[in-house]
Amino acid sequence: MHPRVRDLRASLLALQSPVCVIPHSRADVDAISSAHGVAYFLNAHGIDAHVCAPSVSATAAMVEERLGFTHNDSCGVEGIDVVVVDTSSSRMLPYDLESARNVVVIDHHRGGDLKGYIFDAPATAAVVLDLLEYSADCRLLQFLAAGVVADTAGLYAADSVALESLARVLSVCGGQVSDIVDLLDSRPPLYERIARLRALERMHIYAVGDYVLVVSRVSSYEGSSAWMLIQAGADLAFVGSRDRISARLSPRFIEETGITLEDVFSRLVSDLGGSWGGHEAAAGMRAENVDVVLRAIPAVISALLLERGLPHSLRAY
Ligand SMILES: [Mn+2]
Numbered sequence: 462m463h464p465r466v467r468d469l470r471a472s473l474l475a476l477q478s479p480v481c482v483i484p485h486s487r488a489d490v491d492a493i494s495s496a497h498g499v500a501y502f503l504n505a506h507g508i509d510a511h512v513c514a515p516s517v518s519a520t521a522a523m524v525e526e527r528l529g530f531t532h533n534d535s536c537g538v539e540g541i542d543v544v545v546v547d548t549s550s551s552r553m554l555p556y557d558l559e560s561a562r563n564v565v566v567i568d569h570h571r572g573g574d575l576k577g578y579i580f581d582a583p584a585t586a587a588v589v590l591d592l593l594e595y596s597a598d599c600r601l602l603q604f605l606a607a608g609v610v611a612d613t614a615g616l617y618a619a620d621s622v623a624l625e626s627l628a629r630v631l632s633v634c635g636g637q638v639s640d641i642v643d644l645l646d647s648r649p650p651l652y653e654r655i656a657r658l659r660a661l662e663r664m665h666i667y668a669v670g671d672y673v674l675v676v677s678r679v680s681s682y683e684g685s686s687a688w689m690l691i692q693a694g695a696d697l698a699f700v701g702s703r704d705r706i707s708a709r710l711s712p713r714f715i716e717e718t719g720i721t722l723e724d725v726f727s728r729l730v731s732d733l734g735g736s737w738g739g740h741e742a743a744a745g746m747r748a749e750n751v752d753v754v755l756r757a758i759p760a761v762i763s764a765l766l767l768e769r770g771l772p773h774s775l776r777a778y
Pocket residue numbers: 491492547569584585612
């Protein structure tokens with residue numbers, strides 16, 4: 462056990478029943494699994510604890526149900542002991558904790574306003590696994606392992622600590638990585654899947670030099686559709702709905718050309734009006750006439766490449 466986890470253990474064991482364990486609002490898999498892990502730890506040590514989560518993300522709710530866990534949707538915090546998990550920002554909490562008797566905070570994000578146990582860890586669930594010393598019901602250990610997988614983008618961003626915690630869960634409970642990863646596997650709702658398929662049906666494909674640009678049109682779920690087009694092999698995907706356009710870029714395109722969606726959308730907005738917002742690889746814009754903007758995209762991408770001294774041919778397929 463990490464020395465700081467030992468200190469956390471002592472702080473938790475000093476709490477008095479009943480304890481309310483609260484993950485951040487719109488709790489993700491890491492937050493909700495960690496909350497269940499802390500409640501289990503307290504209950505195992507004779508302290509009555511329950512998880513209180515007024516809002517839970519769709520994926521977190523799905524994993525929770527798959528593994529047979531339940532939580533309370535609301536709780537009163539006045540005069541009782543509270544454990545906050547996976548956040549140290551009071552604005553991320555569903556309750557004002559001013560009136561609570563004691564508050565213990567467990568997190569792995571820096572920069573919050575609440576003091577507590579902030580770990581340099583890949584996920585709060587990795588800390589909770591250490592706290593439990595990997596000794597609990599396997600449903601709980603797998604839930605926490607799923608929290609680690611979720612917070613490391615499906616292990617893509619996992620470091621040795623994340624892999625070690627996953628390896629220890631597998632050595633205790635058996636099974637393989639896919640058993641944990643599959644817990645997080647969700648099928649999007651019907652209308653989202655139909656929108657994605659429509660995006661495939663209606664797409665226009667361009668080769669801009671070595672890059673594949675895809676432009677399409679749906680009536681909703683344009684962001685999910687753009688993401689799917691990148692998964693399907695596009696380097697640039699732009700999908701319009703009634704009054705907005707969502708876009709995604711592949712990491713390869715940004716790395717090799719230095720062109721981001723900030724460049725693309727600020728050019729489109731200055732040429733055609735509208736407004737945009739987002740990040741370099743995922744962003745969206747609002748436009749009065751979405752079709753006019755969509756038609757302008759191939760030429761704008763081509764111009765941006767030329768401005769960076771990257772000659773290419775532009776072909777429609
Ligand atoms: Mn987390």
